[in-house]
Amino acid sequence: MRIKARTLEALYALLLLLPFLFSLGVFFLYAFLRAVYFSFTDYNLFSPPRWVGLANYWALFQEPSFLLALKHTLLYSLVVTSLQTFFALILAIALNRPLRGITFFRTVYYLPSVISTAAASLLLLWLFQRTGLVNQALSLLFSHLPHLAGFALLFLGLQGALVLWERRRGRRTPFLDPGLAAVSLLGAFLGTSAFQAWGLLQAREVRVDIPWLPTRASFLGLPYPLWAIVLMNTYTTIPTFMVLFLAGLKGIPRTLYEAAALDGATPWIMFSRITVPLLRPVLFLVITLGLIGTLQLFDQVLFVGGSGGAPLESTITLAYYVYGNVFPSGATPRVGLASAAALVLAGLTLVIVLLQRRFGVGERGWS
Numbered sequence: 001m002r003i004k005a006r007t008l009e010a011l012y013a014l015l016l017l018l019p020f021l022f023s024l025g026v027f028f029l030y031a032f033l034r035a036v037y038f039s040f041t042d043y044n045l046f047s048p049p050r051w052v053g054l055a056n057y058w059a060l061f062q063e064p065s066f067l068l069a070l071k072h073t074l075l076y077s078l079v080v081t082s083l084q085t086f087f088a089l090i091l092a093i094a095l096n097r098p099l100r101g102i103t104f105f106r107t108v109y110y111l112p113s114v115i116s117t118a119a120a121s122l123l124l125l126w127l128f129q130r131t132g133l134v135n136q137a138l139s140l141l142f143s144h145l146p147h148l149a150g151f152a153l154l155f156l157g158l159q160g161a162l163v164l165w166e167r168r169r170g171r172r173t174p175f176l177d178p179g180l181a182a183v184s185l186l187g188a189f190l191g192t193s194a195f196q197a198w199g200l201l202q203a204r205e206v207r208v209d210i211p212w213l214p215t216r217a218s219f220l221g222l223p224y225p226l227w228a229i230v231l232m233n234t235y236t237t238i239p240t241f242m243v244l245f246l247a248g249l250k251g252i253p254r255t256l257y258e259a260a261a262l263d264g265a266t267p268w269i270m271f272s273r274i275t276v277p278l279l280r281p282v283l284f285l286v287i288t289l290g291l292i293g294t295l296q297l298f299d300q301v302l303f304v305g306g307s308g309g310a311p312l313e314s315t316i317t318l319a320y321y322v323y324g325n326v327f328p329s330g331a332t333p334r335v336g337l338a339s340a341a342a343l344v345l346a347g348l349t350l351v352i353v354l355l356q357r358r359f360g361v362g363e364r365g366w367s
Contacts, residue, residue: 032346038339045333056340066341068313069321073295073345075222076230076317077352081290083234084241088286091238092245093275106246113239121303124232128212138208146201147192154188213310223314229300237293241286248282249275283361288353295349298323318345 039056041049060066095106115123127133141148162180166173173180195201213225222230252275260270276283298319305315316324318341325338 035339035342038335039343041336043335045335049336052336056336057344059337060340060344065313065316066318066321069316069318070348072222072226072316073297073318073348075220076226076297077291077294079222080230080233080237080294081287083230084237084290085283085286087234088238088241089245089279089283092242092249093271095242096246096249109242110239112236115236117299118303120232120236121300124228124300124304125213127232128228130209130211132212134212135208135210138210139206142206142208143203145204147196147203150195150201151188151192154191155184158184158187213304216311216314218314225304225310225314229297229304229315233294233297233300237290241290244282244286245279248279252278280361284357287356287361291352291356292349295319295345295352318348 038049040051040053042052042055043049091109095102095109129135159175159180162184163173163175163177166177166180192201210224212228215224217224219227256274257270260274265273296319297317301315301317301320302323304310305312305320312324322338322342322345325334325341327333
């Protein structure tokens with residue numbers, strides 16, 4: 001029997017797709033249907049499931065730990081998605097300039113994204129210990145506040161004087177002119193060093209001892225341990241999104257910027273009227289990936305809340321709540337409740353992404 005070319009091509013395609021379809025069917029579709037079934041039952045892994053209807057969903061919203069996990073998840077997602085999108089865009093614009101050695105700088109800035117979650121979590125634990133680098137850096141900063149204030153005042157004074165002098169000579173010089181700023185920075189450094197040598201500026205003895213991890217204290221609704229995870233997660237995810245923004249920036253025609261410059265457009269006008277509208281599809285992708293990733297935060301919570309010593313009330317998220325109910329320490333698993341929480345997390349992710357698509361940045365580009 002002779003097989004037609006199109007049939008043979010379809011068989012090859014199906015053969016190549018088979019591993020993906022198998023994993024999709026077994027680990028996603030089947031697991032999802034089982035979770036839907038278990039969410040309506042009372043099941044503990046050791047006895048047959050017992051149908052309880054919507055009791056698990058009702059119990060979820062009566063449980064303080066679930067409501068706390070929901071609050072932490074929403075706030076964490078909002079903060080991290082905003083920070084990583086903003087800084088990734090700024091970094092991509094900075095690295096899109098035709099500078100000498102720009103490839104080296106792009107590689108260096110991308111390196112944090114290859115750090116594994118376990119390594120990043122261990123680094124986070126080391127940085128935010130009581131005697132860690134963060135507290136020591138804050139101690140050094142507050143000790144030398146007089147020097148920093150003197151340096152800033154000297155820089156502003158010198159820069160202002162140089163700019164006024166240039167403008168009196170008839171030159172349209174901006175306040176942050178790079179050449180004048182370099183001279184002002186050097187003058188401010190020499191002036192601060194001279195004031196220190198004369199004893200007019202002296203460092204103070206300041207010791208910062210903030211318990212970043214073993215605490216229930218919070219700031220703007222988020223506990224300190226979650227703020228530490230926010231900083232670390234933002235640092236490690238910015239490079240990946242920076243690459244996406246760089247790809248989007250490469251697709252914007254340079255002629256648009258040249259035409260805008262001829263019309264006298266400022267850098268801000270070019271950014272808001274050209275760059276942002278043409279990056280809307282990439283912005284939509286970055287925000288969507290950021291929302292999905294942050295709503296499923298789990299591994300760093302496990303490291304920081306488990307071996308890191310942070311209280312569970314300060315780090316719990318929805319994904320960790322699901323894990324904690326399926327694999328509790330010294331207690332009976334509550335698989336039905338965990339399945340209901342997992343479905344709430346999946347529904348919440350879908351709703352937030354749809355709301356972002358409807359009222360936020362859409363995937364349709366400027367035309």
